[in-house]
Amino acid sequence: MSTKIGDRVKRSEDKRFTTGKGNYTDDIRVDNQAYAAFVRSPHAHANVKAIDASAAAAMDGVIAVLNGAELTGDGIGNIICGWAVSSKDGSPMNMGAWSALATQKVRYVGDAVAVVIAETQALARIAAETVDVSYEELPAVVYVDKALADGAPQVHDNAPGNQIFDWEIGDAAATDAALEGAAHITEMNITNNRLSPNPMEPRAAIATYNDAEDHYTLHTTSQNPHLARLVLSAFYNVAPEHKLRVIAPDVGGGFGAKIYIYPEEIVCLWASMKTNRSVKWTSDRSEAFMTDAHGRDHVTNAKMGFDADGKIVGFKVDTVANLGAYMSLFSSAVPTYLYGTLMSGQYDMANIHCNVRTAYTNTVPVDAYRGAGRPEATYLIERMMETAARELGLDPAELRRRNFIQSFPHQTPVILAYDAGDFPKLLDMAQNNADVAGFADRKAEAASRGKLRGLGYSTFIEACGLAPSAAAGSLGAGVGLWESAEVRMNPVGSIEVMTGSHSHGQGHETTFAQVVADRFDIPIEGVKIVHGDTDKVQFGMGTYGSRSAPVGLSAVVKAMDKVEAKIRKLAAHTLEASEDDLVFEGGAVKVAGTDKQMLWHEVGLAAYMAHNLPEGMEPGMKETAFFDPVNFSFPSATFICEVEVDPETGTTEIVQFTSADDFGTIINPLIVEGQVHGGVAQGVGQALLEQVIYDDAGQLLTGSYMDYTMPRADDLPFFTVDHHATPSPNNPLGVKGCGEAGAIGAPPAVINAITDAIGNNDLAMPATPLNVWRAIQVTHSAAAE
Amino acid sequence: MANVNIKVNGKSVTRDVQDNTLLVDFLREDLRLTGTHVGCDTSQCGACVVHVDGKSIKSCTALAASMDGAEVTTIEGLANGGLHPMQVAFNDNHGLQCGFCTPGMIMSGVDMVNRYKADGRELTADAIRHELEGNICRCTGYHNIVKSIQDAAAKM
Numbered sequence: 001m002s003t004k005i006g007d008r009v010k011r012s013e014d015k016r017f018t019t020g021k022g023n024y025t026d027d028i029r030v031d032n033q034a035y036a037a038f039v040r041s042p043h044a045h046a047n048v049k050a051i052d053a054s055a056a057a058a059m060d061g062v063i064a065v066l067n068g069a070e071l072t073g074d075g076i077g078n079i080i081c082g083w084a085v086s087s088k089d090g091s092p093m094n095m096g097a098w099s100a101l102a103t104q105k106v107r108y109v110g111d112a113v114a115v116v117i118a119e120t121q122a123l124a125r126i127a128a129e130t131v132d133v134s135y136e137e138l139p140a141v142v143y144v145d146k147a148l149a150d151g152a153p154q155v156h157d158n159a160p161g162n163q164i165f166d167w168e169i170g171d172a173a174a175t176d177a178a179l180e181g182a183a184h185i186t187e188m189n190i191t192n193n194r195l196s197p198n199p200m201e202p203r204a205a206i207a208t209y210n211d212a213e214d215h216y217t218l219h220t221t222s223q224n225p226h227l228a229r230l231v232l233s234a235f236y237n238v239a240p241e242h243k244l245r246v247i248a249p250d251v252g253g254g255f256g257a258k259i260y261i262y263p264e265e266i267v268c269l270w271a272s273m274k275t276n277r278s279v280k281w282t283s284d285r286s287e288a289f290m291t292d293a294h295g296r297d298h299v300t301n302a303k304m305g306f307d308a309d310g311k312i313v314g315f316k317v318d319t320v321a322n323l324g325a326y327m328s329l330f331s332s333a334v335p336t337y338l339y340g341t342l343m344s345g346q347y348d349m350a351n352i353h354c355n356v357r358t359a360y361t362n363t364v365p366v367d368a369y370r371g372a373g374r375p376e377a378t379y380l381i382e383r384m385m386e387t388a389a390r391e392l393g394l395d396p397a398e399l400r401r402r403n404f405i406q407s408f409p410h411q412t413p414v415i416l417a418y419d420a421g422d423f424p425k426l427l428d429m430a431q432n433n434a435d436v437a438g439f440a441d442r443k444a445e446a447a448s449r450g451k452l453r454g455l456g457y458s459t460f461i462e463a464c465g466l467a468p469s470a471a472a473g474s475l476g477a478g479v480g481l482w483e484s485a486e487v488r489m490n491p492v493g494s495i496e497v498m499t500g501s502h503s504h505g506q507g508h509e510t511t512f513a514q515v516v517a518d519r520f521d522i523p524i525e526g527v528k529i530v531h532g533d534t535d536k537v538q539f540g541m542g543t544y545g546s547r548s549a550p551v552g553l554s555a556v557v558k559a560m561d562k563v564e565a566k567i568r569k570l571a572a573h574t575l576e577a578s579e580d581d582l583v584f585e586g587g588a589v590k591v592a593g594t595d596k597q598m599l600w601h602e603v604g605l606a607a608y609m610a611h612n613l614p615e616g617m618e619p620g621m622k623e624t625a626f627f628d629p630v631n632f633s634f635p636s637a638t639f640i641c642e643v644e645v646d647p648e649t650g651t652t653e654i655v656q657f658t659s660a661d662d663f664g665t666i667i668n669p670l671i672v673e674g675q676v677h678g679g680v681a682q683g684v685g686q687a688l689l690e691q692v693i694y695d696d697a698g699q700l701l702t703g704s705y706m707d708y709t710m711p712r713a714d715d716l717p718f719f720t721v722d723h724h725a726t727p728s729p730n731n732p733l734g735v736k737g738c739g740e741a742g743a744i745g746a747p748p749a750v751i752n753a754i755t756d757a758i759g760n761n762d763l764a765m766p767a768t769p770l771n772v773w774r775a776i777q778v779t780h781s782a783a784a785e
Numbered sequence: 786m787a788n789v790n791i792k793v794n795g796k797s798v799t800r801d802v803q804d805n806t807l808l809v810d811f812l813r814e815d816l817r818l819t820g821t822h823v824g825c826d827t828s829q830c831g832a833c834v835v836h837v838d839g840k841s842i843k844s845c846t847a848l849a850a851s852m853d854g855a856e857v858t859t860i861e862g863l864a865n866g867g868l869h870p871m872q873v874a875f876n877d878n879h880g881l882q883c884g885f886c887t888p889g890m891i892m893s894g895v896d897m898v899n900r901y902k903a904d905g906r907e908l909t910a911d912a913i914r915h916e917l918e919g920n921i922c923r924c925t926g927y928h929n930i931v932k933s934i935q936d937a938a939a940k941m
Contacts, residue, residue, distance in 0.1 A: 010876055017884030018872040018891060020820015020860035027819035200824045200832060200923050201885040252822075252885030253923050285825040505883030505924045670879045674925060678882065681926030705829040705921075713917035713927040718910070742926075 003517045003524040005733070008670040011510040012524075013503075022250045025204040025219050026282045033206065033278040034063055036268055037124035039114040039131045040290070041106035044140035044362035044698020045153060048104055048133060051114055056127040061119040064275050065131060066267075068101035068113060076100065076270055077236045079263065081327035082478035085165055085336050093165040096156030096360065098326035100236075100263035100270075106135070107155055107325035108362050109700050110290030115267050117275050121282070140362040140698035144322035145299055147359040155325060155360035164323055164358040165332070169340040169414050175353035178314030182305030186388040192376045193765045194297035194322070194692040195685075196702075197369045198710060199504075201252020202283040203292065207268035211276055217245045220265055223254040223502055224542020227479070229534050231261045231329070238269045248532040251504035255682070256368040257292045258504065259544050260329045264291070289703045294692055295369025297322040298335065298376050304384045310392055310402050314351040315343060317380065321358045321366075328367035332358070337415075337475050338373030338463070344412035345381040346423045346461050346636060347403040352413045362698040368544065370682055370743040371462070378460040379765075382748035386457060387761055396457050396752070397427060397436075404459075408726075416463055418634045420726040421662060427459055429660035430638035433720050439642070451644045453655075454757025458639040458749035464737045465550030465633035465728075480628065483547065484540045485555035487516070487563050488622035491608035493601035495520075495527045497559075500540010501552035502531050506739065507671045508548060514667055515553055515733070519560050520584045522600055538624065546737030549667060550633040554731040558625030566607075566621060571598050573614040574606055633728045633736040637661040639680075641749035645757045650773030652688060652754055657746075658720045664728045664736035672738045673721045679742020680719055685711040686743075687750035691766050709766075787850035793818070794862025802849040809833045811849035812859060820860040820888050824921070831920030834889040834896075835859050841896035843919070860888035863895065871895050871937040880933030882924035893920050894934040898941050908938050 003009050016022050039051075053065035079098040086092055102113045114131055118124035139153040146152055147162040155162055179185060206219040216239045222228050225246040233241040251258060264281050272279045283291065298321045305314040321335035340354035371378075385403075389396040404423040411417045431437075436455065443453040466472070469480030486498040495516055501508055513527040530536055543552070567589060568579040575582075575598060577591040584590075590597040598606070603621070606612065610619035642656040659676055666672050689709040693701045702708040727734025747765060754772060755761045760779040763771065790799045793816060802811060812818045812835070821844055824832035833845040836858040863869045871891050874880065881887040897916040901908040908916075913931050922930060 011879065013884070014876040014881060017881055017887050018860075018875050019864075019868070020818070020888050022820070022884050024819075024822070024885065026823070027813075029817075198923055199883070199885075200830065200921065201822070201883065202824065250884065253883040255923070284823075285827070285830075507882065674879050674882055674929060677926030677928040678924045679926075682923070704827045705825050706827050710829075710921050710923070711926075712914075712921065713931060714911075714914040716914075716927055718928055718931070719926065 003514050005515060005518045005665065005667050007514065007668065009510055009514050009668055011507050013507065013509045024201055024250045024252055025206060025221050028206060028219055028249065030206055030208055030278040033280045034117050034119060034275065035121040035124045036271060036279050036281040037116050037128040038112040038264065039116065039128050039133065041109060041111045041113060041135065043106060043135050043137050044109050045138040046106050046135035047138065048102060048106060048113055049136055050134040052132040053114060055130040056116055059127050061123045062127045063117045063119065063277065064271070065114060065116050066271055066274060068099050068103035071101045071270060072099055072103060074270065075237050076266060079326065080235050081332050082329050083333040084476035084478065085167055085332040087165045088168050093332055094156065094159035094163065095327050096159055100266040108364055109698055110364060111325065112263055115271055117271050117279055142361055142363060142694045142696060142698050144297065144320045144359050144361060147361045148320060148357060155362060159360055162360045164327065164360060166357045167336050168353065168355045170353040171351060171413065172353045175314045175316050175351040178351040179303055179305040179316060182313050183308040184306045184392060185303050186384055186391055187303045188384055188387060190300045190302065190380055190383060191764055192296045192298040192379055193686060195295045195369060195690050196289055196692050196708060197255040197257035197292060197295060199253030199255055199257060202285060202288050203258065203262070203264065204282040205265045205268045206278060206280045207272040208278040209272040209276065215243045216269055217247065218265060218269055219247050219249060221251050221258050222248040223258045223504060223544055225502065225532055225534050226500060226539045227542050228261050228265070232266065232269065236266050238266060246534045248502055254504045255370045256295065256372060256544055260293055260367060262291065286704050289708065290364060290700055293328050293367035294324065294364050295366065296376060297366055300380055302380055302384060304388060306388060306392065310394055310399055312347055312349050312403050315349055317343060317354040319354070319356045321356055322361050322363065323358050324361060324363045324365035326365045328365040331365065331367045334368050334373040339377050341414045341416045342374055342377035342463060343381065343414050346405060346459050348405045349413065354414065363694055370679065371740045372545065374462045374740065374744045375747060378458065378744050379748045382458045382460060383751065386752040390761065397431065400427065400457065400459050416632065418461065419631060419728055419730055421461065421634060421636045422724060422726050423459060423636060425724050426636065426638040426660040426662055429722055429724055430640045430658050433660065433722055434640040434642065434656060434658035436640065446644055452647055452757040453642065453644050454753040456641045456749045456752025456756055458745045458752065460745045461634055461636040462740060462744050463632040463634060464546035464740060465629055466545035466547050467632060468630055469628050479541065481541055482626050482628035483551040483555045484538050484624065484626045485559045486538060486622060486624045487556065487559040489563065489604050489607065491604050493526065493604035496530055497527065497556055498530045498537040499552055499556060500537060500542065501548040502543045504543065506543065506548060511668045511671055512553065512556060515556060516560065522587050546739040549735040550728065550731050550737045551627060551629055553733055553735060555625050555627035557732040558627050559623045562623035562625060563621065566623065567603055569614055569617060570606055571603065574598060574612065629730060631730045633664065633730065635661065635663050635736040635738060635741055637741055637745055639745045639749040641753040643753040643757055645754060645772060647776050650769035650776065652767060652772060654684065654717050657717055660722045660724060661738070661741060662724055662726055663738040664725050665734040666723060666725065667735065675738045676721050676742045677719050679740060680746045681711050681716055682743040683746025684716060684750055687747040687765050687767060689715065689766050789850060789853040791852045792856045794859060804850050806849045807845055808847040808849050808852060809844035812844060818859050818861050822885055822888060824885065829919065829921065831889040831893060832886050834892040836892060836896065841892055860891060863891065869895065870940045874933040874937035878929050878933040878936055880925065880929045886920060886922045890920050890922065890930055893917065894937060898934065898938045910935060
């Protein structure tokens with residue numbers, strides 16, 4: 001079967017996953033490992049007065065009980081946010097101190113104050129329950145608007161009024177003026193509901209301190225092992241970089257939740273040194289709900305102004321975003337540079353202003369979750385457009401067509417310059433595939449059965465392929481966002497690619513190999529992709545933000561360019577031909593038009609035996625490249641969602657979900673479709689089912705799958721996925737990335753469809769049966785009046 | 786403490802187990818069969834599904850001590866060398882991404898195909914989706930999982 005770019009190549013990694021031979025962190029056992037269990041605050045906000053661990057320490061099988069004072073006393077550094085975002089007035093963000101084990105104060109239910117190390121996991125957990133912590137409870141604040149109100153309880157002393165920063169982008173004066181002159185203004189108040197990412201594999205870590213070598217090894221469920229190593233050494237002072245090996249083996253999903261370096265990894269490493277034992281910790285699901293970074297949680301007021309022809313003249317956005325109790329690693333960038341910069345959407349907008357205030361609350365820290373800022377922007381824009389269409393009496397597709405950006409590159413008023421796209425084509429394609437023309441008949445047929453059908457659009461763009469390093473740095477990022485690759489030919493011709501990208505479901509072992517096999521026309525079985533181990537792979541920035549194709553694969557291509565150049569020189573010399581006459585074909589390097597060739601393994605042998613190399617050529621065949629993107633990439637899509645609502649119960653059935661996507665060049669359509677399916681499923685989850693709920697005292701009510709509703713197979717239909725590519729001009733393969741699109745674009749399509757079905761636009765996410773039923777009652781009452 | 790004799794993937798094992806040891810932990814920790822996974826703590830996610838005496842159960846909600854005399858099949862024992870048609874189907878149809886829910890999905894898939902065949906019922910896509918209520922996947926959106934099970938059903 002063909003294994004070129006564009007082919008539906010089946011995944012080689014499936015063999016171990018379908019036979020139960022995956023190597024996830026909890027599957028790994030280190031000799032003589034001990035187990036960690038954390039003592040966590042049951043209060044949302046409290047001073048820690050005393051910790052009495054005597055009962056725990058005395059238990060048989062308990063090796064140690066450690067606390068925050070000991071941790072900070074040993075010089076372990078506080079957890080940082082790595083992206084400096086300043087307020088409008090130039091003042092820096094108010095980053096509150098976050099120790100991996102709380103010392104004086106706890107700020108959310110789940111905040112850890114101590115750790116028990118014991119011989120078995122069961123013992124550690126039982127002992128943790130006996131640790132007696134005296135708390136002085138403080139009033140808690142949970143909701144972001146309440147946190148910023150006068151008199152709210154202070155979460156951090158250095159953040160007066162709980163404000164972290166007050167940031168803006170765009171031109172306030174010009175936008176206000178544009179709205180003043182608008183023929184029509186659509187105004188909405190929109191909440192983007194708080195979510196918990198929930199990869200199916202809970203987080204886990206095994207930390208091993210080797211005192212003979214003064215060296216640490218960390219097995220961790222991470223999306224970015226090198227970033228973990230950097231942060232653990234440079235900021236948390238756990239170990240110097242060259243004495244710390246981080247391995248992210250098979251990882252069962254990430255979605256952003258596994259980017260961050262959490263208290264648990266820091267503590268396990270430190271505890272391993274303190275006890276001279278390997279320390280293993282595995283989260284259970286309830287623990288995950290109260291420790292994995294949450295996502296979203298924005299409240300927004302927005303106004304969009306239109307002229308008499310329905311063209312947007314201005315867009316004004318005012319958002320408050322909840323960052324939780326502490327600033328997580330990327331938390332500041334999510335509601336700013338990954339949000340405000342997307343406010344133009346697919347539309348030609350002359351005037352935009354977006355103001356974002358971020359606040360602390362006594363809740364789990366909030367950070368990037370699939371889409372990270374772009375779902376929040378897209379939900380806002382696409383609900384506004386659909387609503388505006390209804391207010392203006394225009395077809396929602398027509399209103400969008402009037403405002404689409406038609407020429408590229410396009411500079412938006414909010415920093416980003418879009419590289420390529422064809423928005424009208426995507427809309428046409430989706431409308432055709434969704435049979436929009438036949439919707440009226442389907443709606444009537446459903447009505448005859450007493451059901452309400454609705455249609456909703458979402459036409460959206462995202463910025464991904466994070467990110468040009470200089471640009472990111474100028475906006476406050478503490479790191480560069482390039483990617484690295486080493487392409488290594490072995491002596492007998494097999495190829496290993498060491499990539500700084502990490503696969504936790506994305507299929508890189510197959511798709512990256514496809515790109516190499518295609519380039520050199522060699523069997524894909526002869527190519528192996530290596531990732532996830534800082535001892536094997538040079539520094540790379542990991543996988544998130546849909547960057548593995550646009551950035552990670554670009555580094556592979558650059559390295560292959562160097563390998564190809566060297567092979568040409570070597571083969572030209574060996575075959576006594578001109579470099580330009582050489583072709584890579586059928587697993588060999590051939591002189592075109594002759595029968596002179598070097599088989600692939602002969603190339604390897606020639607390079608490594610070095611008996612006859614061209615003058616000046618070094619032996620061996622391996623090349624490294626670092627790729628720094630010159631711009632973000634800009635995937636775009638049209639989603640059309642068709643629903644059928646049962647007015648008796650408020651239940652929504654998604655009868656059809658159609659997507660027309662522009663991801664640029666597609667490496668493996670099987671993989672890309674899978675990413676769209678999965679992303680849409682998460683978007684549907686946000687729209688219909690999921691919400692993290694705290695009570696007013698800061699108790700987490702949705703603390704397990706009993707209360708937090710995950711999408712099941714019967715909540716979702718089969719999806720229709722189609723593509724139209726406008727390749728990105730900014731990377732060698734023209735790829736744009738596809739991992740987040742579904743989660744970004746689906747929620748507004750679903751809510752637009754339901755509000756269309758029930759004739760009431762006032763509906764919040766999640767649109768649970770109860771919420772929908774209530775909205776229907778409101779419509780009925782209004783109709784009756 | 787209880788002494789249990791269990792046949793796991795065709796091999797008899799005799800062990801002393803604590804009364805409160807879950808079957809999933811017995812499989813993973815005592816027998817080092819780590820293909821059966823733990824994804825939740827409320828018996829909803831299905832990553833732990835195994836077959837006991839021909840029926841699929843959630844091993845996170847079963848006690849090893851109650852398994853004396855039982856025949857247990859885990860994902861590792863589904864095929865005797867080679868690959869079971871369900872395993873092949875999941876690969877053919879891209880029914881997995883991160884792989885964590887996959888053993889449970891495959892075990893549930895095999896079970897539902899067998900039950901529906903035995904009952905002479907048609908395993909439609911809707912029926913598959915309904916039968917998967919106890920198996921959560923966060924990666925695939927279920928589209929290709931349903932296709933995989935449909936594909937395997939036609940070949941089993």
